[in-house]
Structure formats: C-alpha cells, structure tokens
Amino acid sequence: MELRDIEIFLALAEELHFGRTAERLRVSQARVSQSIKQQERRIGGALFERTSRSVRLTPLGERLRDRLAAGYAEIMAGIEEATAAARGQAGSLTVGMFDTHPQEVAAVLDLFRQRHPQCELHVREILPTDPISALRAGRVDVALLWLPIHEPDLVVGPELFAESLVLAVAPSHPLAGREHAELEDLGDYPVVHPDGPIPDYVWQAHTPAVTPKGRPVRPGVTVVTLAEAFTAISTGRVISPIGSYSATSRLRRDITFLPLTDAPLLRYAPVWRSAGETPLVRAFVRAAADTL
The missing domain is CATH 3.40.190.10 (Periplasmic binding protein-like II)
Structure with a gap:
C-alpha cells in the first residue's frame, strides 16, 4: 500500500465523505474512490459501507484504521524531524540575556518556539559586568546586549529595543x-x-x-x-x-x-560569534526582528 493510499484511507475514515476527503487532500473524488477500491481488492474485504446517504467504516475498516493511524503518525513525525534537521531547525539554541529582560522578550521566545518546535530553546542569564565571556566560551549561542559592541569575532544584529x-x-x-x-x-x-x-x-x-x-x-x-x-x-x-x-x-x-x-538610551541588539552562526541563530534573529 502506497503512502498516498494510506493518507486517502485515513482521511476518508475521519471525514466519512468522499467529497470532503477529496477536497481535504486536493485530489479528485474519482481518485479517492479508485484508491479505496484498490485497497479493498488487495485486502480482500470491504473497508467502508457506502449508501446514497452515508459512508461508514466496516469492522475490518475500523481495525485497519486503528493499526495504520499509529504507524502513519510515526512515519510523518520521522519525516518532519529529518526535514527540520536538514534545514537546521532541530537541535538546541541557548539565548543569553540580563535577568531584567525575560518579560521584554517573552513574545520573541514564543514566536521562535512556534516556528521551530523541534528546537530545544534555553535561556541563560548573563551578567551586565561580563556580557561577552559566555558567548566566546560557547555557553550561549546568541546574546541580547546593549550597544555598542565592537569585537572582531562577534556579529551584531539589528537593533531590537531600547530602554532609558x-x-x-x-x-x-x-x-x-x-x-x-x-x-x-x-x-x-x-x-x-x-x-x-x-x-x-x-x-x-x-x-x-x-x-x-x-x-x-x-x-x-x-x-x-x-x-x-x-x-x-x-x-x-x-x-x-x-x-x-x-x-x-x-x-x-x-x-x-x-x-x-x-x-x-541603552540600545539592544542580538550578538553572536561569527564562527558560531547557525541557521537557528539566524532564525532567532528573524523572530526577534519580526516581534520587536
């Protein structure tokens, strides 16, 4: 059974309507009917009871749905994780900030988590009297620091916010x-x-x-x-x-x-190591710019 046929079967088992299933999967209704008939011939039994007014699963169809649903979910999760990793969206990211700023950037953290659910996001406090050491030691990947920062090994992103x-x-x-x-x-x-x-x-x-x-x-x-x-x-x-x-x-x-x-004003911007720039760092900077 092809993956697309599994998708069609599971969608029809949920919608119990050939037209809605076709619309949901963006295929023709004839494609849905053809797929279900092929599956029933391959299995050797009816998966759905069809009348002019309703569509419902047969006991055989119910058992198949229960077994396929779990396996399909695992397959799709594996594909999503592999895709995220290939795009640099999996892994972990540690953001450093002063302990007075978590509420100011809470929306940034929320947006980043929504966009990159596969990434483990950590927040680490850095001291105003020692803002750069954690970056250089790799304890944080990107830090929100007040400007100016003129260090040859560090990259300064766009200004995000300011405080008096x-x-x-x-x-x-x-x-x-x-x-x-x-x-x-x-x-x-x-x-x-x-x-x-x-x-x-x-x-x-x-x-x-x-x-x-x-x-x-x-x-x-x-x-x-x-x-x-x-x-x-x-x-x-x-x-x-x-x-x-x-x-x-x-x-x-x-x-x-x-x-x-x-x-x-104290003006703040994200700062990261030029040698440590990753897709996740760039994604965090985009989320910060989009929010703030």
Whole structure:
C-alpha cells in the first residue's frame, strides 16, 4: 500500500465523505474512490459501507484504521524531524540575556518556539559586568546586549529595543529629593564600578567616564551583579545609572530612582560569534526582528 493510499484511507475514515476527503487532500473524488477500491481488492474485504446517504467504516475498516493511524503518525513525525534537521531547525539554541529582560522578550521566545518546535530553546542569564565571556566560551549561542559592541569575532544584529536610564540613589542621599537628575551630577559622587571583564567602551554607554563638562566620574564600590549594586547604592556611599527595566522590576524601599533627563538610551541588539552562526541563530534573529 502506497503512502498516498494510506493518507486517502485515513482521511476518508475521519471525514466519512468522499467529497470532503477529496477536497481535504486536493485530489479528485474519482481518485479517492479508485484508491479505496484498490485497497479493498488487495485486502480482500470491504473497508467502508457506502449508501446514497452515508459512508461508514466496516469492522475490518475500523481495525485497519486503528493499526495504520499509529504507524502513519510515526512515519510523518520521522519525516518532519529529518526535514527540520536538514534545514537546521532541530537541535538546541541557548539565548543569553540580563535577568531584567525575560518579560521584554517573552513574545520573541514564543514566536521562535512556534516556528521551530523541534528546537530545544534555553535561556541563560548573563551578567551586565561580563556580557561577552559566555558567548566566546560557547555557553550561549546568541546574546541580547546593549550597544555598542565592537569585537572582531562577534556579529551584531539589528537593533531590537531600547530602554532609558535612571539614576539610582539611596533615599537619604542629597539627590533623592530632586525631581530628576542629569549626567553632570555623576561628577559629584562616587559611582558604582563593574568588577568584571566588560570592555570599557561598553560600560561607558551605561556609565560615562566623564561628565558632559569633562569632569571625571569617580569609581566607587565595585560590583559583579545588579543585586550587589543595589545593596551598595542603598548605603548612600555610591550612586549609579540603571536601566529603566531594572528599576521597574526591582522596586525597593531603600532605593530611589530619578529620571536622567540627558542620558542616552541603552540600545539592544542580538550578538553572536561569527564562527558560531547557525541557521537557528539566524532564525532567532528573524523572530526577534519580526516581534520587536
């Protein structure tokens, strides 16, 4: 029995109507009738009872349907998996992002999963103070990082989204009573400094080395994680620009967030190793661009 004949039999067993079966499979009604007759001759018994008003399975047809349905499902699953693998859509993909962004990119992850159900998608947290090491070590395949990224071994995709910067200070800090802050204020107080291998030019997109008037921004407490930064800020010893997504997801009584009126936006894009570009990486970037 040919695979197409199995499809015709199973479709007719479900539709119980020659016309609907033909329309569903995009073949002629005569092709459906011919296939069923050939199968019945080959088997040596009727598979369907036909009248002018109805079509129904015979007991023999019911047994054949039950046996063929499971086997057909396995065959089609195998074909789909092989096709997905050939197109680079199977396997696994690990996406790195800061812990403040999963909700912002949830729609991207959902769309990617819908388009590539055969792919195992993993999300891994990366630290703002060490955004690149996980990529280079192969622990993540693509990462959502703030720009700029100018590394010869990394590829930067299209800009996907942006967030504003706010200034985080302790409620007891002299700036806390202000309605807003400016980048020039960074020259008056020690500022959180990263304890990690983030390139200086990347960190300066977040916290500049000098104020707009050219005054140096003094590094204060060094931190590895956002939690460490907030703990240090809450003591009043340091202040720090913080992404607005971090501020809204980490509302705390011991931190006051002030709008930074003249700060640039943090702009984010997918980044991946040029030597590690795969069809799945490109598929994720397309899903991100289509969503965001």
